[in-house]
Amino acid sequence: MTDIDKSAAGEQRTPPAGPEAIKAIPVRHYGRYVTAVIAIALLVAIIYAFSQGQINWHAVPDYFFDDRIMKGVGKTLLLTVLSMLIGIVGGIVLAVMRLSKNPVTSSIAWFYIWFFRGTPVLVQLFLWFNLGLVFEYINLMPFYKDYWSNFMTPLLTALLGLGLNEAAYMAEICRAGLLAVDEGQTEAAHALGMSHSKTLRRIIIPQAMRVIVPPTGNEVINMLKTTSLVAAVQYPELFRFAQDIGQNSGAPVEMYFLAAAWYLIMTSVLSVGQYYIERYYARGSSRQLPPTPWQKVKANVLSLGGPRGAVGA
């Protein structure tokens, strides 16, 4: 199976036996040292300025693992995951509808995307929150009947508001992904007797994922931050809890920094996850898998002194 891999790896490990390898002095990149020094100096200056400001930095570590903050982090993550799930599933469905030959389904998808992409998500959240003004009861005949206000909990409001809005964006991302797959793939699958849905599920979507995943990672990170808006519909999450603590403890600004730090931590963890998902969907697309982040860091650090191409191979 690994004939090609072996020969490629072999070439790299053993230097050519015949002629003597070239030993040249690499080009010196002095510009890199200069810019690095300037960047570090600026960073130090900014950190110093902040440390001298009238900010009670001790409040940040004091509350960093506060129960309410931890609860808020959990709820922010829960909200992100669930609304992205709604967004991704909805997005794929909408994209397929949009590309459908059926003019009714493609028009519905077009209208949905037009509406949900064209209005601010905060407005949509309020809309869901106040939908009780239009529908007094919810009545799913045999299964469930209740007042709308009991049914529409803050969590559900937040999920619908964020998820359905996200679906409109994901639809466009998925559509781009589906269109990026070569038409020959559809033909080959159809020629084998596969149905439209099987072709989509087994052949087209797995290949479209390579195009869909990178912008989706972006959307997840965006979503994580957008969840801070749902305080408006009475669903408490990280930002809301941080605000509350700030008002009670007399360190409001400090709590904003604390929240920012938590958001940064979460988005960093998500970025790592995105990287490995991309690697999974890249299988079969290139002979060698791309380097892991650690390999990249190593290559970049070493390349400060030498030419880029020589390291990391």
Added chain:
Amino acid sequence: MTDKLSKSDAVRTGTAAMVKAEGVHKSFGHVEVLRGIDLEVKQGEVFCLIGPSGSGKSTFLRCINHLEKVNAGRLYVDGELVGYRQKGEKLYELKDSEVALKRRDIGMVFQRFNLFPHMTAAENVIEAPVQVKGVGRAKAKERAMQLLERVGLADKAGNYPSQLSGGQQQRVAIARALAMDPKLMLFDEPTSALDPELVGDVLDVMRDLAESGMTMVVVTHEMGFAREVGDSLVFMDEGVVVESGHPRDVLTDPQHERTQSFLSKVL
């Protein structure tokens, strides 16, 4: 050689038409690509379609498994109308699922291979039997290995298409089509995208397949293959059949002026 002889006997005795075209027309917008094609492919026959690019030969091939819709005329595969059901005088379009059902029996090999790049060679071959016919995974895998063995690629079963040469990819594509046990195989310029060195391997597999008695419709520029393996040959130009007959006759002694000028350029 005896195999070949016995097979030719079968062709001569077998009269059932696998593919039958009656005045087939096909247009893309205002461009008329097929302008009345009449031909018949007998069971067990290797039927070669040659002609300049744009003559409509690939389009005709794609009509056979309904990847393209015929605008006028009738096209039959194994006695059944392609893409439609006839009730009295009226034609009814077939549902997608009915078209898919008919395509199971028709294997197709493309110029650009069109292997599924996210699956290994073996997975490519297993995919359709498992997903379409509901064959068990283990059984499909066993069959896939036999087919890969047959096309000489048993050792590449775990490779992704990007790790295979063009010729190897095309042979996997042939194995993939054969996995559905088709009664008819369509080849759309199967060697046109290959390095000259790799063409031979693919033609060998096709020759082997022809000798096993498979009915094959082959769009090709490989005149040597057509002469050696083909039972019938049709020269097409500008959407019509210009000349047809036994490959040896047409290729060595073309009657029509257009055929003569084409062959003088490619032979």
